[in-house]
Amino acid sequence: MKIFKIVCSLIIILLVESACVSKKEAQKKGESKKENTVTIKEKKKEEVAKPIKKIIKKLGPKKDDEISLLFIGDFMGHMDQIKAAYNKKTKLYEYDSCFSKIKPILSNADVTLGNLEVTLGVKPYSGYPQFSSPPSYASAIKNAGVDVVTTSNNHSCDKRKKGVERTIKILDSLKIGHTGTFINSIEKTKNPAYVIEKNNFKIAVISYTYGTNSIKPTPPNIVNYLDKETIKKDINYVNSKVNPDQIIAFVHWGLQYKNLPNKEQKDMFSYFKSLGVNIVIGAHPHVLQPMKWTKPTKESPKEDFVVYSLGNFVSHQRTFPRDGGAVLKLSLTKDKDKKIHIKKADYLLTWVYEPVVNGKKEYYVLPADEYAKKPESFTKKKDYDKMMRFVKHARTLLGKHNVNVGEYK
Numbered sequence: 333m334k335i336f337k338i339v340c341s342l343i344i345i346l347l348v349e350s351a352c353v354s355k356k357e358a359q360k361k362g363e364s365k366k367e368n369t370v371t372i373k374e375k376k377k378e379e380v381a382k383p384i385k386k387i388i389k390k391l392g393p394k395k396d397d398e399i400s401l402l403f404i405g406d407f408m409g410h411m412d413q414i415k416a417a418y419n420k421k422t423k424l425y426e427y428d429s430c431f432s433k434i435k436p437i438l439s440n441a442d443v444t445l446g447n448l449e450v451t452l453g454v455k456p457y458s459g460y461p462q463f464s465s466p467p468s469y470a471s472a473i474k475n476a477g478v479d480v481v482t483t484s485n486n487h488s489c490d491k492r493k494k495g496v497e498r499t500i501k502i503l504d505s506l507k508i509g510h511t512g513t514f515i516n517s518i519e520k521t522k523n524p525a526y527v528i529e530k531n532n533f534k535i536a537v538i539s540y541t542y543g544t545n546s547i548k549p550t551p552p553n554i555v556n557y558l559d560k561e562t563i564k565k566d567i568n569y570v571n572s573k574v575n576p577d578q579i580i581a582f583v584h585w586g587l588q589y590k591n592l593p594n595k596e597q598k599d600m601f602s603y604f605k606s607l608g609v610n611i612v613i614g615a616h617p618h619v620l621q622p623m624k625w626t627k628p629t630k631e632s633p634k635e636d637f638v639v640y641s642l643g644n645f646v647s648h649q650r651t652f653p654r655d656g657g658a659v660l661k662l663s664l665t666k667d668k669d670k671k672i673h674i675k676k677a678d679y680l681l682t683w684v685y686e687p688v689v690n691g692k693k694e695y696y697v698l699p700a701d702e703y704a705k706k707p708e709s710f711t712k713k714k715d716y717d718k719m720m721r722f723v724k725h726a727r728t729l730l731g732k733h734n735v736n737v738g739e740y741k
């Protein structure tokens with residue numbers, strides 16, 4: 333019996349060992365297969381990448397040396413937009429479809445920034461003249477690819493203290509970056525700018541407005557005004573606290589419906605430059621105004637960049653040419669000495685399409701050049717013609733007055 337037991341255990345041991353060996357062998361085979369695939373792939377890569385010069389060209393600058401920023405004009409919130417967003421079935425305000433056609437463009441940058449010209453979350457929701465939109469408007473703006481919004485504009489205080497604070501809290505809860513208004517001075521001291529830290533860049537965005545429609549902020553709330561002393565103090569503080577590679581000012585200025593900047597805008601741009609802020613992006617006039625990139629030369633090595641107005645991004649302003657706007661794509665590079673340079677600056681035209689579908693108004697921000705080639709997408713020829721009128725106007729205006737900033741399509 334004992335001998336039988338010993339024989340049996342020996343057989344079991346042998347069987348287990350052989351099973352283990354075959355498993356290991358199988359694993360080994362698999363590994364060598366993997367190795368083979370890797371080697372083949374690597375060999376193929378080597379073959380493809382033989383001419384060294386071409387590789388360098390293909391790779392281009394390292395991701396760390398470059399950043400693309402997309403700037404958008406004003407996100408307005410008229411009553412017609414609020415009504416259009418309301419879904420009777422779900423009883424929710426749904427804004428996502430508004431940005432569905434422009435989303436690929438807004439998402440195609442390292443960081444996308446726009447001006448939020450409404451307060452959020454104060455009921456009853458309202459349009460002009462004192463804006464309050466549902467929080468879902470901000471969610472849709474985020475879903476469309478916007479990372480940062482400026483909140484200092486002439487509508488910042490439309491819903492007084494509650495509006496300023498609810499807007500900030502909602503943006504925080506949705507993890508949307510913001511700057512321009514602050515709950516109190518402690519918060520402004522903590523975060524005097526929105527700081528973009530990406531691709532080895534540290535860019536501080538600051539935001540100011542010319543005014544708040546005669547409604548002053550309720551203490552301790554703070555709205556950043558275009559006041560020279562405040563700006564100087566803020567920039568010095570941002571430089572010492574944040575030590576950014578670049579400061580960009582996003583400002584709310586200018587006269588409404590004017591195609592060209594006024595003296596105050598030009599003076600303010602010069603003032604920003606005197607403080608070392610050489611990139612200024614503007615909005616508010618509800619129409620487009622020119623964009624100028626002064627490139628460096630041997631005689632004057634400093635470069636600067638200004639957009640006087642990006643126009644309306646989305647609104648219910650239907651009067652030509654308030655029905656469209658532009659997004660600006662700015663690519664920055666960093667050289668060996670850690671100095672920032674503008675690599676590229678182009679704009680893309682957008683237009684707000686308001687069709688009525690089954691008796692209900694809908695809103696779409698359209699990439700204008702793409703839809704210029706799709707007249708069949710419009711239910712009424714009148715709307716297509718209206719968009720083309722805006723496109724023609726924008727191209728004529730910017731074609732004549734822009735400096736070194738062209739259109740990208």
Ligand SMILES: [Zn+2]
Pocket residue numbers: 449485486487584615616617
């Ligand atoms: Zn405004």
